[in-house]
Amino acid sequence: MTATESAAVAPPVPGDDREAARARVHRQRRSDLVAAFVAMIVTIVIALAIGFVILLIVGKDAVAAYEWLLTGPFSRTTRIGRVLIDTTTLTILGLSVAIPFRAGLMSLGAEGQLYMGALTAAVVGLAFPLPPGLGILVPALAAMVAGAIVGFVPGWMKAQFGANELVSSLMLNTVLVRIYGYILTEYLTEEGSTSVASAYLPNESLIPTFTQLTGVSFDQANLAVVLVPILAVAVWLILQRTSLGYEVRMTGSNRLFAAYGGISSRRVIILSFIISGAIAGIAGAHLVQGVNGRALLTLSVGTGFTGIMIAILARNNPIVIPFAAFFYSYLKIGGDVMEQELSVGTEIVNVILALIVLLVTSQFVMSLVKRRRLSRLEAKGQP
Amino acid sequence: MIWDALFSTLFLAAVLRVATPLLLAAMGGLISETAGVPNITLEGSMLSGACAGALVGGFTGNPWLGLIAAIVGGAIIGILLGVLHLEFGADPIIVGIGLNLLVAGFTTFIVFSLLGDKSGTSSLGRNLLPTIEPGPLAGIPFLGDVLLGQHILTYVAFLVWAAVALLLARATFGVHLRAIGQNPLAAATAGISVKRLQYAAVIICGSLAGTAGAFLSMGYVSSFIRDMTAGRGFIALAAIFLGGMRPLGVGFAALAFGFFEALSIRLGNLDVPSQLVQTIPYIATLIGLGLFAWRETTRRRRGSGATGQRRRPVTPGADPA
Known part of the structure; x- marks a missing residue:
C-alpha cells in the first residue's frame, strides 16, 4: 500500500544513451499514471454498477435512486x-x-x-x-x-x-x-x-x-x-x-x-x-x-x-x-x-464505497490492465 | 454493596453470558491469526451473522435455521477475506476495514429494505435459541443458578474453547496451522498446502464469529439491532493478543473482558457515572496489551526466545536496547 511512487521501470538497455533512458522512464511513469487513473474510474463504475444491481434485486427504482444519488448534492x-x-x-x-x-x-x-x-x-x-x-x-x-x-x-x-x-x-x-x-x-x-x-x-x-x-x-x-x-x-x-x-x-x-x-x-x-x-x-x-x-x-x-x-x-x-x-x-x-x-436506504452508499475500497486494495482492475498490457507486448514480440 | 453484587450468582451468570460472544469470536480469530492471516473482520462477521440469523430465523420462525444462516453469514465474510487476501494479495487489515464497513452498511440497508425500519428487526417478533433448563438440579447452589440455565450457545462457546485448544495442541490440522503461521515457506516445502489451510482457517473463523452474532441477536437480545456488535469483535481481537495467542490465555482473556463488561453494566445500575464505568474493559485491555508486549520484549531481549517466532514481529529498533 505504500509503494505508490516507484512503479516498475525497465532497466536501461546497455548502449542506450542516458537521455533516451530518461525519456523512457518518464514515458513509463506517465503511462503508469494514466493507467492508474483509468483503473480508478473503472473501479468506481464497477462499484456503482454492483450497487445498481443490489437496488434492482431488493426491488427499488434503481434509475431514479441513482439520479438523486448523483445529482442530489447540487439540488440545493x-x-x-x-x-x-x-x-x-x-x-x-x-x-x-x-x-x-x-x-x-x-x-x-x-x-x-x-x-x-x-x-x-x-x-x-x-x-x-x-x-x-x-x-x-x-x-x-x-x-x-x-x-x-x-x-x-x-x-x-x-x-x-x-x-x-x-x-x-x-x-x-x-x-x-x-x-x-x-x-x-x-x-x-x-x-x-x-x-x-x-x-x-x-x-x-x-x-x-x-x-x-x-x-x-x-x-x-x-x-x-x-x-x-x-x-x-x-x-x-x-x-x-x-x-x-x-x-x-x-x-x-x-x-x-x-x-x-x-x-x-x-x-x-x-x-x-x-x-x-x-x-x-x-x-x-x-x-x-x-x-x-x-x-x-x-x-x-x-x-x-x-x-x-x-x-x-x-x-x-x-x-x-x-x-x-x-x-x-x-x-x-x-x-x-x-x-x-x-426512502432508499442511504447505507447503499457505504456499501458502494466499501466495494471501491476492496477493489482498490485488491488492485482488481489494475491487475487486469497489467495482464492485458503484458499480453499485448508479448504479441508484439517485445520482452 | 458492590462486593455483594459482584459475588452474587446473578452477576456470575451474567459474566458467562456477556463473555459468550467474545469467547466464540476470539477462538475464531485465534485460528486465523495462528494460520498467519491477521483478521480484523471478527466485527463484520459477527454483525453479518447476527443479521442473517435474525432475518432467516424471523421469517421462517425457526431459530435453528437462523443459526445456520448466521454461521453461513459469518463464513461468507471469511471467504471474501480469503479470496481478496490470498488470491489478489491485498493487505488483510485494509480488506478487513473494507469488509467491516461493507457489512455495517449492507446489514442496515437490507433490514431497512425488507422491513422498512432502520433500527433493527424487532418487527419480526421475538426469536430466540433455547436456554438449557436446569430441571431438578436448579436448587443446587452455584451449579444450579450459574452454570445451568444458560443459553445453549454459551455451552457451545466453552466446547469450542476446549476443541480449539485440543486442535491446536494435538491434531495434525492444528499443528499444520501453527506451522504455516510461523513459517509459510518452510511449511510449503514440507508439503503442507498453505493456501488451502489458510482458507480453512478464515472460514472457520468467520463461522465462529457468525455463531457469536447468532448469540447476540437470538440470545442476548431477541432481534437484530443496527450495529449491535458495538466493538465486540475488536475486544475479541484484543483478547487474542492479550492471551498471547495461546488458547488457554485467549479464553481467559475473553472471560476477563466479559467480567469487566458485566461489571460496567452492574455498576451502571448503582449510580456510578456510566460513561466512566464503560471505559473499564477498554482501559483493562490497554494496560494488559502494554504489559503483555512489555513482557514479550524483555523476554526476547534476554535471548531465551522461548515464545518462538511471532507472526508480526516487534519492529526492529523499536526495541530500546
Missing part, C-alpha cells in the same frame, strides 16, 4: 454546503492517517483524537475570551495539542513495548469517546439544558460561515475549507521534502532496510503518531468552531474509519486525499437526498 445550496463541510472534515482525517500509514503503521485512533480535539477547542473557546483572530486560532491550536497528546499514547506503546498499535488505538478510541461524553454531560452542559451539549462558543471563536459571508444559505459550511489545500500541501511537504518524511517512507517500504540504514524507527513511530494526532485534532476543532458552534454529544459516528477509507482510496497520496474526500462526501450527501426522496 444547503446541500452543497454539507458536501463542503464533510469534505473538510474527511480531508483532515484522511491526511491525519496518511502519515502513519505511509510508515506502515495501522493507526485507527483518529476518532478519539477528533473527540479530544473537539473537547479542548470547546473548553478553551468557552473559558478564555479572546480577541477576534486569536479567538479562532488559540482553541484550534489547543485542539491540535490535545490530539497530539492522545495520538502519542499508542505510538509510545508501540515504540516502547511493541504493543500492537491497531488494537491499542482502537481501545483508546472507545475510552476517549466515553470520557468526552462524561465531561460534556457532567461539566459542560448547562443546568436546565434540554440536550447534552456545551454552551455556544463566543462569536470571536467561531469560524465565519459562508452563509454569513454571502447571504446565501450554505448550511454551516465555513472558511475552514481553505484548510483543505493548505493541509494537503503541508502533509505532502512533510512526506516528500523533510528528512522525517524520508524516514517515514523508508520505514514504510522496507522496515529492516530502514533500520540498517540507521533510521530510528522509534522516532518515526512516535513522531508520525504525534503529527497524525495533531491533524485529527483540527478536525475536532472544525466541528466545534465551524460546524456546530458548540460541543455536541455525538459528533459524527464512525468518521474516524471513514477518514481511513479516504486515505486508502487516495493510496495515502496527500494531494489525492481531498479529491477522495470530496467524492465520498458528494456520494454521502447524494445518498441522504436519495433516502429523503425515495
Whole structure:
C-alpha cells in the first residue's frame, strides 16, 4: 500500500544513451499514471454498477435512486454546503492517517483524537475570551495539542513495548469517546439544558460561515475549507521534502532496510503518531468552531474509519486525499437526498464505497490492465 | 454493596453470558491469526451473522435455521477475506476495514429494505435459541443458578474453547496451522498446502464469529439491532493478543473482558457515572496489551526466545536496547 511512487521501470538497455533512458522512464511513469487513473474510474463504475444491481434485486427504482444519488448534492445550496463541510472534515482525517500509514503503521485512533480535539477547542473557546483572530486560532491550536497528546499514547506503546498499535488505538478510541461524553454531560452542559451539549462558543471563536459571508444559505459550511489545500500541501511537504518524511517512507517500504540504514524507527513511530494526532485534532476543532458552534454529544459516528477509507482510496497520496474526500462526501450527501426522496436506504452508499475500497486494495482492475498490457507486448514480440 | 453484587450468582451468570460472544469470536480469530492471516473482520462477521440469523430465523420462525444462516453469514465474510487476501494479495487489515464497513452498511440497508425500519428487526417478533433448563438440579447452589440455565450457545462457546485448544495442541490440522503461521515457506516445502489451510482457517473463523452474532441477536437480545456488535469483535481481537495467542490465555482473556463488561453494566445500575464505568474493559485491555508486549520484549531481549517466532514481529529498533 505504500509503494505508490516507484512503479516498475525497465532497466536501461546497455548502449542506450542516458537521455533516451530518461525519456523512457518518464514515458513509463506517465503511462503508469494514466493507467492508474483509468483503473480508478473503472473501479468506481464497477462499484456503482454492483450497487445498481443490489437496488434492482431488493426491488427499488434503481434509475431514479441513482439520479438523486448523483445529482442530489447540487439540488440545493444547503446541500452543497454539507458536501463542503464533510469534505473538510474527511480531508483532515484522511491526511491525519496518511502519515502513519505511509510508515506502515495501522493507526485507527483518529476518532478519539477528533473527540479530544473537539473537547479542548470547546473548553478553551468557552473559558478564555479572546480577541477576534486569536479567538479562532488559540482553541484550534489547543485542539491540535490535545490530539497530539492522545495520538502519542499508542505510538509510545508501540515504540516502547511493541504493543500492537491497531488494537491499542482502537481501545483508546472507545475510552476517549466515553470520557468526552462524561465531561460534556457532567461539566459542560448547562443546568436546565434540554440536550447534552456545551454552551455556544463566543462569536470571536467561531469560524465565519459562508452563509454569513454571502447571504446565501450554505448550511454551516465555513472558511475552514481553505484548510483543505493548505493541509494537503503541508502533509505532502512533510512526506516528500523533510528528512522525517524520508524516514517515514523508508520505514514504510522496507522496515529492516530502514533500520540498517540507521533510521530510528522509534522516532518515526512516535513522531508520525504525534503529527497524525495533531491533524485529527483540527478536525475536532472544525466541528466545534465551524460546524456546530458548540460541543455536541455525538459528533459524527464512525468518521474516524471513514477518514481511513479516504486515505486508502487516495493510496495515502496527500494531494489525492481531498479529491477522495470530496467524492465520498458528494456520494454521502447524494445518498441522504436519495433516502429523503425515495426512502432508499442511504447505507447503499457505504456499501458502494466499501466495494471501491476492496477493489482498490485488491488492485482488481489494475491487475487486469497489467495482464492485458503484458499480453499485448508479448504479441508484439517485445520482452 | 458492590462486593455483594459482584459475588452474587446473578452477576456470575451474567459474566458467562456477556463473555459468550467474545469467547466464540476470539477462538475464531485465534485460528486465523495462528494460520498467519491477521483478521480484523471478527466485527463484520459477527454483525453479518447476527443479521442473517435474525432475518432467516424471523421469517421462517425457526431459530435453528437462523443459526445456520448466521454461521453461513459469518463464513461468507471469511471467504471474501480469503479470496481478496490470498488470491489478489491485498493487505488483510485494509480488506478487513473494507469488509467491516461493507457489512455495517449492507446489514442496515437490507433490514431497512425488507422491513422498512432502520433500527433493527424487532418487527419480526421475538426469536430466540433455547436456554438449557436446569430441571431438578436448579436448587443446587452455584451449579444450579450459574452454570445451568444458560443459553445453549454459551455451552457451545466453552466446547469450542476446549476443541480449539485440543486442535491446536494435538491434531495434525492444528499443528499444520501453527506451522504455516510461523513459517509459510518452510511449511510449503514440507508439503503442507498453505493456501488451502489458510482458507480453512478464515472460514472457520468467520463461522465462529457468525455463531457469536447468532448469540447476540437470538440470545442476548431477541432481534437484530443496527450495529449491535458495538466493538465486540475488536475486544475479541484484543483478547487474542492479550492471551498471547495461546488458547488457554485467549479464553481467559475473553472471560476477563466479559467480567469487566458485566461489571460496567452492574455498576451502571448503582449510580456510578456510566460513561466512566464503560471505559473499564477498554482501559483493562490497554494496560494488559502494554504489559503483555512489555513482557514479550524483555523476554526476547534476554535471548531465551522461548515464545518462538511471532507472526508480526516487534519492529526492529523499536526495541530500546
